[in-house]
Amino acid sequence: MRKKVIAGNWKLNNDLNESLSLVSELKSKLPDLGLNEVIVCPPYTSLESVNAVIKDSPIKLGAQNMHEADSGAYTGEISAQMLKSVGCEYVILGHSERRTIFNESDELINLKVKKALSKQLQVIFCVGETLEERESGVTNKVVEEQVKKGLNEIPESEIKNIIIAYEPVWAIGTGKTATPGQAQEVHQFIRSLVRNYYSEVTAQNIIIQYGGSVKPDNASELLSQPDIDGALVGGACLKSDSFIQIIKAV
Numbered sequence: 228m229r230k231k232v233i234a235g236n237w238k239l240n241n242d243l244n245e246s247l248s249l250v251s252e253l254k255s256k257l258p259d260l261g262l263n264e265v266i267v268c269p270p271y272t273s274l275e276s277v278n279a280v281i282k283d284s285p286i287k288l289g290a291q292n293m294h295e296a297d298s299g300a301y302t303g304e305i306s307a308q309m310l311k312s313v314g315c316e317y318v319i320l321g322h323s324e325r326r327t328i329f330n331e332s333d334e335l336i337n338l339k340v341k342k343a344l345s346k347q348l349q350v351i352f353c354v355g356e357t358l359e360e361r362e363s364g365v366t367n368k369v370v371e372e373q374v375k376k377g378l379n380e381i382p383e384s385e386i387k388n389i390i391i392a393y394e395p396v397w398a399i400g401t402g403k404t405a406t407p408g409q410a411q412e413v414h415q416f417i418r419s420l421v422r423n424y425y426s427e428v429t430a431q432n433i434i435i436q437y438g439g440s441v442k443p444d445n446a447s448e449l450l451s452q453p454d455i456d457g458a459l460v461g462g463a464c465l466k467s468d469s470f471i472q473i474i475k476a477v
């Protein structure tokens with residue numbers, strides 16, 4: 228049995244005080260997780276302070292992005308080592324908002340994935356199709372391309388440090404969730420890609436999260452699908468009660 232991993236992507240929300248209130252509430256209401264995992268991904272400015280709150284709890288810390296270089300003249304950017312130094316264990320890479328709004332290519336995302344792994348950061352690697360792509364029947368082709376290019380030259384020994392998050396772009400922030408059947412179909416396909424590129428064992432072990440309008444009322448049905456191993460939550464992770472309900476759905 229694979230563990231379930233629930234991650235909250237706070238995106239561009241919560242200043243320092245708001246971050247501290249949210250994470251303190253989460254910590255105090257957190258149910259027993261067993262072997263499952265919960266990750267919070269606040270904005271950069273709150274990482275260190277949030278880390279101080281969750282240090283003695285099972286909640287893990289992730290960042291939402293990073294630069295692919297170690298250091299240098301890249302005004303405004305943050306490196307993998309900087310994230311490590313404030314307590315991050317995870318980093319989200321390849322989120323559709325980074326791909327579309329900030330023009331991140333598969334090749335750039337691949338560089339970032341390699342850099343994160345080389346610095347012992349675990350990666351939540353996001354893929355997913357747009358509505359137009361789904362409607363023209365190319366979902367699998369798009370997802371395959373993203374997985375193949377994003378994981379290019381990543382050795383099998385490193386795959387245990389990668390979570391793949393399937394986030395159909397049309398379901399992000401829209402209130403339109405993929406049906407459990409639609410999500411399961413793509414998750415199964417992604418697992419088959421991992422099997423083809425690596426091995427049966429690696430395919431069976433990799434965690435594949437679903438993201439896109441996950442809410443307390445749809446979480447348990449999604450999470451009960453055989454190939455859905457967790458959720459990457461946006462809007463519903465900004466209130467402790469709804470995030471806790473999603474965690475409890477596990």
Ligand code: 13P
Binds near residue numbers: 459
């Ligand atoms: P929503 O849950 O708001 O749809 O966002 C999903 C997401 O993008 C998480 O990374």
